[in-house]
Amino acid sequence: MTQNHDAYQSPYSARYASAEMEFLFSDNYKFRTWRKMWIALAKVEKDLGLDISEEQIKEMEDHAEDIDYEVARQKEKEIRHDVMSHVFAFGQVAPKARPIIHLGATSCYVTDNAELLQIYDASQLVLKKAAQVVANLADFADRYKDLPCLGYTHLQPAQMTTVGKRACLWINDMVLAMTFLQDLLDRFQEEGRTDPDSPPYVYTCGPRPMRRALTAWMADKGIQGQVSMEERMACGFGACMGCTIQTKSGPRRVCKNGPVFPAEEVLW
Numbered sequence: 001m002t003q004n005h006d007a008y009q010s011p012y013s014a015r016y017a018s019a020e021m022e023f024l025f026s027d028n029y030k031f032r033t034w035r036k037m038w039i040a041l042a043k044v045e046k047d048l049g050l051d052i053s054e055e056q057i058k059e060m061e062d063h064a065e066d067i068d069y070e071v072a073r074q075k076e077k078e079i080r081h082d083v084m085s086h087v088f089a090f091g092q093v094a095p096k097a098r099p100i101i102h103l104g105a106t107s108c109y110v111t112d113n114a115e116l117l118q119i120y121d122a123s124q125l126v127l128k129k130a131a132q133v134v135a136n137l138a139d140f141a142d143r144y145k146d147l148p149c150l151g152y153t154h155l156q157p158a159q160m161t162t163v164g165k166r167a168c169l170w171i172n173d174m175v176l177a178m179t180f181l182q183d184l185l186d187r188f189q190e191e192g193r194t195d196p197d198s199p200p201y202v203y204t205c206g207p208r209p210m211r212r213a214l215t216a217w218m219a220d221k222g223i224q225g226q227v228s229m230e231e232r233m234a235c236g237f238g239a240c241m242g243c244t245i246q247t248k249s250g251p252r253r254v255c256k257n258g259p260v261f262p263a264e265e266v267l268w
Helices: 011-016 019-024 027-047 054-062 069-079 082-093 095-100 107-143 163-190 208-221
Strands: 148-153 156-162 201-204 224-228 244-247 250-253 260-262
Touching: 019 027, 019 107, 027 054, 027 082, 027 095, 027 107, 054 095, 069 082, 082 095, 082 107, 107 163, 148 163, 156 163, 201 208, 208 224
Parallel strands: 201 224
Antiparallel strands: 148 156, 224 260, 244 250
16 A cells, blocks of 8 residues: 555554554444444434334445445535534435434434444454463463573562563563453443443433433333433522422432433433
């Protein structure tokens, strides 16, 4: 591939990143993920009763990877908005679905969630490669377990040790880092990102009718989540009771106990 010597090249990509990691942060991964989320959004909105047809969803699915980057580039040059330029490009290849693409969503729906998926998938790749590093170091440590060498600490030579023992310390550091990263991913999984067939975990805010309809749909599907209640707050200290809502556990004050509550606890 010809390198452009008049444009900035990141060494993190050009020098250090694997082909798998480069793909996870590529345009194709990013914008295909946006389209998957628009399709998922349309399906949920259809279930909630919006006027969306199976034909529109099918058209979106058929063209999910049919991305014309030049159309998007020209549109962004005109309107200066990356998300809406790709909404436009998607609508060009799925004209029947054009009115419902990104319907009711904000830009952060696709940008933030796509970045979360990139970080998640990249972390999984890091763990996979780190496991191989640990295996290689274990072989190295076993091979040189009896080879003596000077230890080294605080910028000076220390007592005698072996090359294998030092390699075991490197393994220990690597395993600690992997354990920390796996813990983060496990917590992420608990909130909805496991595999494509796992139930999602929904966070919602917005107009009261929308929140009410969405929580009813979640209950019907057995989906858990959290809802941000947006009742008007007066005093802000919980004294006036002006922002009280009803929950299964009794009255709760949005300013004091919220504003975010488990969706299944709120009584509408």
